[in-house]
Amino acid sequence: MLSFLLFPLFISSFLLVLVTSHSSPANTSSRGVPHNLHNHIVQQDFEDYAPFPILEIGLQHILSQIGANATEAGNESMSGKNHQHLNIANKIPTQIKEVANQCGSGSPCVDGSCCNSEGKCGYTPYNCGSTATTACISNCDSRAMCGINSKDSAQNCPLGLCCSYFGYCGASEFHCGNPNGMAPCQQGFGSCRSASIPSCAGGSSASGGRKVAYYQAGNLMYRKCNRISPSDIIPRDLTHLVFAFVFINPDTFEVEPENDPQDRALYYQFTALKTSTTQTWLSIGGYGFSDPGDTFTTWSVLCADPGRRARFISSLINFMTNWGFQGVDIDWEYPVESNRGGRPIDTANLNALIQEMRAAFGTKFGISIALPADYTYIQHFDVTTLSRSIDFFNFMTYDLHGPWEASTIGANLRAPSSVADIGNALLPLWYANVPPNKINIGLSMYGRSYTLQDSRCAELGCPYTGAGIPGVCTDSPGLLSLWEIALLRQDKELSAKFLPDVLMEQMSYENQYIVFDASLTVDRKLQWADSLCLGGLVYWGVDLYSSWGRSANFVHALHLTDQSSGRTAITNSQDATCGPQKSTTCMNLAPTQKCCSKSGFCGGTPAHCEAANGCQPAFGMCVANPAAVSLDGRCGTDAKTGCYKSIFGDCCSRNGYCGGTKDYCSHDLGCQNEFGVCFG
Secondary structure, eight states: OOOGGGOOOSOSSOOEEOBOOOOOOOSBOTTSSBOOGGGGTOSSOOSSSOOOOHHHHHHHHHHTTSGGGOOHHHHHHSSSOSSOOGGGGGGSOGGGTTOOOSOBTTBOOTTSOEEETTSOEESSHHHHSBOSSOBEEEOTTOOBSSBTTBGGGOBOOGGGOEEOTTSOEESSHHHHSOTTSSOOOOTTSSBOSOOOOOOOTTOOTTTTSEEEEEEETTHHHHOSSOOOOGGGEEOTTOSEEEEEEEEEOTTTOOEEESSTTTTHHHHHHHHTTOOSSOEEEEEEEOGGGGSSSTTTTHHHHHHTOHHHHHHHHHHHHHHHHHHTOOEEEEEOOOTTOGGGTOOTTHHHHHHHHHHHHHHHHTTSSEEEEEEEOSHHHHTTSOHHHHTTTSSEEEEEOSOSSOGGGTTTTOSBOOOTTOHHHHHHHHHHHHHTTOOGGGEEEEEESEEEEEEESOTTOOSTTOBEEEEOOOOTTTOOTTEEEHHHHHHHHHHHTOOOEEETTTTEEEEEETTEEEEEOOHHHHHHHHHHHHHTTOOEEEEEOGGGSOOBBTBOHHHHHTTOSOGGGOOOOOEEOSSSBOBTTTTEESTTSOGGGOEEOTTSBEEOSHHHHBGGGTOOGGGSBOBOOOOOBOSSSBOBTTTTBBOTTOTTOSEEOTTSBEESSHHHHBGGGTOOGGGSOOBO
16 A cells, blocks of 8 residues: 655645545525525636637648648638748647648537638638638627637737737737748737747745645535534645635625624634745635625625725725734736626726725735736736835646647647646736736646546547546545645556646546646746746645545655654554554545544444544544534533534534534544544
8 A cells, every 4th residue: 555655745845734524514605595606616616607718720821821720712712822831840740730620510619709611710711701712601790719710800808919920819920920931920900920938047936935835714614524624734835825705795785704704703713824924815806706696796896986995995894804814816817808797897996996005005905916817817907006005916727638629729639737838828917017926827726637538548648538536525526635646546556647848747547537736846837937037836736635534644754744743653453453552544445434433443333433432533434423403502411413514514523512623623622522523
């Protein structure tokens, strides 16, 4: 059996999280409606509203019409010359050469552009009109992103990107130059130059800069197991810890807890984590905040009115002051996007909100913005103006590719956060002259998983049939927390492979493929970020990497724990025995053997797992005894109710109250095993 000593998942000396195993209560919020889980697994969830990789698709459409991929009719359609320079074929990436038709009868172009009878997508007369040998067959009235074939022949590329001859915005040489001698960049509709990329040779801007991490408070209510309280976190080496999320009342536009009263019990725990080197901030909004519902248009309506903005800012200052927060992260990811409650006026109105916040805050409170990495969404942010009023952008480069792309760019394995893709995502910010020290690039504490079409092909580029199997706790197809990846590797005796071309690691078994960041890849990405003068890193999220109960041996092995306590390290059981005498845990064993009985044996029966039978939570899983679920937060002998699955928390304190923090759950502080979950 492999030891966790062989699995250095994440950057050393980063954090410690110790937590017991809980079960989730019903999936409803304190507001009495089904709660949107988008905000409680990842910062961006693409199940319903996947990003559209328009820059990548546009480049594919350009490359399909030049060089080795060009047709005679396509060549004839270009002005200036009737033949192409053959050497352009050498510049086309191998995977794009001799591409299959992109569209056809009954199969329109995925980006809504014109499709002609030669199967080529685009916006030029060759695509949208007719020639002697070709004709447009679908979407023939479509208008280009930019240039002479755009709406009113007047659309520029947002953020100053290049407008290609073909009407696609982008930053490649095929957009900004004249790749075949007769398809020049369109002057006057954006830049026609390559971006000026920052350079800091030999610097340490990112590795010595900000280290920001989000904490998902909703994990305590909605995650099946391995739930993390603020008091479980030791934020070593973090400069900023961000509480996600806080709510905006759609009627009053004032700041409120997202889950009241549960979140109120967490705020002081969270802000108590601040130190002279670590600030505690809050994040407002989140992906699910713009889902259809009561808050669908809240951001847009709030920002459009000076009075509403003032009310919001005043309530935010009071909220941060009352609870001890030191800054705010604005997580409005979709201004202008109509299917996310946005309007065209949002860009200017967001500028006004941030400027007024800075004027009201002065230097007392910090401001950051969660910035989407997809051009479809980032184009609606005036990042140049915003950068002058904020402390930094948290650039969400965690999910640049994933299973949601099968219908747009194909069902082939891609790294979700390759260093090349992060570099491409940064290009619009360089065109907009955003100072690099204001940018934190995003890394995830989870991996993306896929179900392979053929288990014998388990490398980047191989075909997949869909998202991977859900994790035991996160329960989300296509996603595994780093904790779940560590557990999976141990249980199945898997090994990970470093991918130097993308700076990530991969792991596979049966028909499952997983790609994720680990300690080596994070270190390499930090070095790369240093070379670009970037300000730091941002992690989503601190609650996705933890131990389970006190079986923290692999966390010690990762150098992520506070080892000053002098405790004996707990190791994995090799013979199904457990407990303090051998200091071994059952957590590495099969699901039916993860409980440590009173007599020191691993198993899964009530005799092993139930607290009343002496289950040892420091050395494996333990299950609370059946009891009527508390509806008022009281528990114990007098109340005759238990806390297991209670909305107030799964642990029953010595004073007879349900909760989820160490004050309620620790054996040392009198947690009542017979009426809930306990650990420690």
